[in-house]
Amino acid sequence: WDPEETRFHHYAIVLATQVLHAVGYAMGVKLDGKVGTGDREKDLAVISYFGDGATAEGDVSEGLLFAAVNESPIVFFIQNNQWAISSHIDSQTKAPLYTRGEGFGVPGMRIDGNDVLACYAATRLHMDNARSGEGPFLLEALTYRIGAHTTSDDPSKYREDAEVDEWKAKDPIKRFEIFLRRQGIGDDFFEEVKVAGDDLAKKIRAETFALEDPPLGNIFNHVYTEQHPEIDKQRAWLEAYEARMGDHE
Ligand SMILES: Cc1ncc(C[n+]2csc(CCOP(=O)(O)OP(=O)(O)O)c2C)c(N)n1
Known part of the structure; x- marks a missing residue:
């Protein structure tokens, strides 16, 4: 990135x-x-x-x-x-x-x-x-x-359904669709947008699941610009912990 x-x-x-x-x-x-x-x-x-x-x-x-x-x-x-x-x-x-x-x-x-x-x-x-x-x-x-x-x-533990329903009626995507339809934009356009959206979602999902797990040590990189004893200690602890967990697999 x-x-x-x-x-x-x-x-x-x-x-x-x-x-x-x-x-x-x-x-x-x-x-x-x-x-x-x-x-x-x-x-x-x-x-x-x-x-x-x-x-x-x-x-x-x-x-x-x-x-x-x-x-x-x-x-x-x-x-x-x-x-x-x-x-x-x-x-x-x-x-x-x-x-x-x-x-x-x-x-x-x-x-x-x-x-x-x-x-x-x-x-x-x-x-x-x-x-x-x-x-x-x-x-x-x-x-x-x-x-x-x-x-x-x-x-549902902390708010009323009525409040949610009120705001659902103000859905910005629905509102924008209504606005565009009033401008004369037809079904073809909305179908095209839906297909493009579904394809993009599929692509993102597939690419996300295909990502490999990054090396665990990455979480310690770039914390400081130079090597730091506290970070080294934490890295060593995690490596030892992971090695121990590996034995139990
Ligand atoms: C400094 C800090 N405190 C607490 C959290 C835990 N936390 C994650 S999201 C969140 C609520 C965020 O609410 P808001 O800023 O209104 O953004 P929203 O997620 O509703 O868009 C909290 C408290 C955090 N990530 N960072």
Whole structure:
């Protein structure tokens, strides 16, 4: 995975850390003189996506502050799906999330996160603004997590079916399909999209199952740039443990 080539940083499993990384990158972009030159090929902006739950992490506040005082070219995009596993949005914030940046000097706006075109238009506008040197902006896309958080989560334990049904009726994909049909787009197109989607899913599944397990030692590589005695100790422990387990197979 090459973040330079894809211009996409890999997924951050520790919530909200990606916000700090993105702000740091945006600060660097500005120091490199790649903001507000008027040359669209050259000017850059950064976008960082995170959930409503992640906003309760200090990292998000730090990111907003550093982006504001450095006038960094970044859009903070909050995907507010109203649930952080079993924690409801009411336990994450008192004020609406789109106002979260105000005290730091980062203006914000709420958009309908289930409206595909609204998300696209708002993202495009604020990325262009950031690129041209207008500083950071925060978008809160209001949406809903229809499914479970993970396969080990049972949402029926903490929320009502009626709430889920209400949001199912606002399904963004269905809504966009209705919009396109009203523009005169016919069945053929939707059939084509369905086949392409199913083929892609099949391909991803097949390629994922074909992946070989990476060497276990990889989890210790790149923790530090140089060899570290604590890491060496942990690596040796794991190798010995694995060797012992192997004997029992
Ligand atoms: C720092 C940290 N704390 C806790 C977790 C465990 N965890 C994983 S996902 C999650 C909820 C995330 O909710 P939200 O930010 O709203 O994102 P969503 O998954 O709903 O899109 C939690 C608490 C974690 N990954 N990182």
